[in-house]
Amino acid sequence: MSSTRRHGHLSGLRRRLLSPLGLLTAGVLLTVGSPLIFVVIQATRAGWAPAKALLHRPIAATLLWHTITLTVAVTTTTAVIGFGAAYLVERTDLPLRRVLSVVLVMPLAVPEFVAGFSWVSLTSSVRGYWGAVLVMTCALYPLVYLPVAAALRRSDTGVEEVARSLGRSRWATLFRVTLPLARPALGGGALLVCLYLLGEYGAFAALQFQTFATAIFTEYKVAYDTASASVLTLMLCLIALLVVAGEIRVSGRRPLARASSSGRTGARVRLGAARFPALATLLALMVLALGVPIGALVYWWARGTSSTLPPASIGSDILSTVGYSLAAALVATLGAVPVALYSWRRRTRWAATVERGAYLTRALPGIAVGLSIVYLFIHYLRPWYQTAPMLIAGYVVLFFPLALTGVRAALAAVPAGVEEVARSLGVRPSRVLIRVTLPLIAPGLGVAAAMVMLAASTELTATLLLRPIGTHTLATQFWTFTSGLAYGEAAPYAAMMIGLSAVPVLILARRGAVR
């Protein structure tokens, strides 16, 4: 009896691994995970000697110190601001909260390097550590605000009401019930902030604050020292992996926030007289995070048009930007479908692990992904080096987790059991995919592709590394002009990028508001 059972189990396992979907998933994950492998190969090839030499230079200690202090400071400030804003909007009777719930997300539409240059173009006092903390806090707090607000909206206010009924004060309830409820979202948001900080190049270059990313870029592009660049890249990847591991440890045993069963929202906390200072604080935040960058752009554009017209090439730059990012969006979304389907259908621990593996690349800073793609193409795909496929591959690897998140969200909305019912009605699995699953997730796939496309269209670091010679995108043109202090010429490009990014950000804010 036991032997037959074991046999059945084994054949089940084989079927699971060798199904077409399983093979497809494995292929996609290997492709997307290849940068991780190449970073390691390149670093071991460089050997210990350059690593030792580099690590003994004071620069390594400086970079480490800069990176750690900045990451700690900005993660703390974004966590406080993100949670505070989300609590005020979702749980209190703050005036204008409906408008704020959208406006608070909008700074995501301003690429960090645009924000950095806007500040620098207005005052040189933002250069250095404190400027970097200010600019990055303003740019990145929505990464915390968005998931925390969504978690608070979804969670049952009943538990908070119970806490109050048990005699806890409003503050005690906030710290002992609301905050723990939002902890997984808060942890996830803070993790994103850390990873963004580790990978950011443009903003820190503008603010003249040296981190690993800027050093890697300089070693590679200016000093042509690929060995140093790859050692630094590996160190950066290690830090990123440590951060991810830390986040898993901290919020590993996630208390499942109970979804509101009734869809009923509890009474909001009355702020009383405190609502005016609270509102003023959020408005001040908006001035810093949105007002300054947009104001600076308007100012420079107005000044610029008096002397020069917008460059005639902006049309072709828009076209090439859209072309590359659209291609990347299609490839990334198509690749994400089998991976998401695989784990959605199985719902086993194995499938969940497979899917989590896909998110590992999210831990790789953009600059590391860019460099690894360069190595990959130089060594194995030489004919395509510095061609369009190289840039598209870079975008796909960078934004695959984004696409996967989108496809997963779409699948999560598919009612359980419809695929099975469709099969029980005599329809083959491939037809079930076409007649049921794909139509149900089509809108979600569209959203996922749009997110990838718009993220790619404002990407700077990897684009600078991977673009074919002579190709310009909005981001690289902005970069070229601002590096030459031609702020007037740069402003239209920044405006285009903000306009483009506003679309997915609005989708994000709306989706948060609907669900």
Next chain:
Amino acid sequence: MSLLVAGLQAAHGSRPTLFDIDLSVPDHALACVVGPSGCGKTTLLRVIAGFHTAAAGRVELNGRVLDQPPGVRVPAERRSIGYIPQDGALFPHLSVAANIGFGLPRADRAAAVARLLELIDLVGLADRHPHQLSGGQQQRVALARALAPEPDLLLLDEPFTALDAGLRARVRTDVVDLLRSTGTAAVLVTHDPAEALAIADQVTIMASGRIVQTASPAELHARPVSSAAARALGDTNLIAGLYRSRSVSTALGELLLDRPVLADAATCGAPTGQVTVVVRPRQVVLCGGDEPGAVAALVRRQEFRGEDHRLELMVDGVPDPLVCHSPSRVALDSTVHVRVAGAVHPLIEPVVPSAATI
């Protein structure tokens, strides 16, 4: 026989969930599988439907082998078995008509859909989408959709649980009438024994991944084979006693047996003369203290149930409270007299179970 399940075993990962399941469902019959949540009844349904892998055993439908590990496993779409999950799982992107016609060849759709819409009494709602329907209407559409390809067997997984109490009885009647009118054999899974007894031709009791007993509702109620089977159908009293030819001597007096125990004595090791009998609550009747067979009992608990009162009584020599359905109200903590009316049923169990061991 329409459906035949023999020696079926299944597991979730490495944890076995079904052990040696034997089940057969006659043509045109409605079979119910009853058991508490987690007993494996949904897994059984999913194995039959082809969604869950069988580890051992055999599933046959109208003589065709569907599952016989390790060699045979017919995919779900080629089994001709309809499946209705708890919430109906209507396709949210399709209209009512498109949902019903989903499993039909394009050419046959229009006519069949029109006929089925009439059958489920939703003629005007063909163009609605599932979210515009009430829970009961959704369940009827799910049924019509499953019946459209004229399956050989229909599986229903707790189809009425998601409906509120008032609606449940009506939808249940509608569904059963539809099944009877089309003559489709069906297996319905439920945790509600009353539901199973009310609608089924055949009831199977499941517990911990095993089948306890399969019988007609009347047979099952009157003659459960074990204490587990007796308890699965609701309130029951299991009384230990000493066997004497046609009766049994218990703390409730000398009770008449509905059949001799002797036939089973060899298999259940009753040489000691010990036997457990099932006394249904309605067999325990209040009476005067001087009537023959009357025993004194202390009223420990009383629940008014609308039609009657459910009493829990303490009787000397009976370890568990004795449950009794009484038409009249009695005072709490008062002493009453009861007697057992009619013959009682002995269990074919080797050991006398006391509630403490279960």
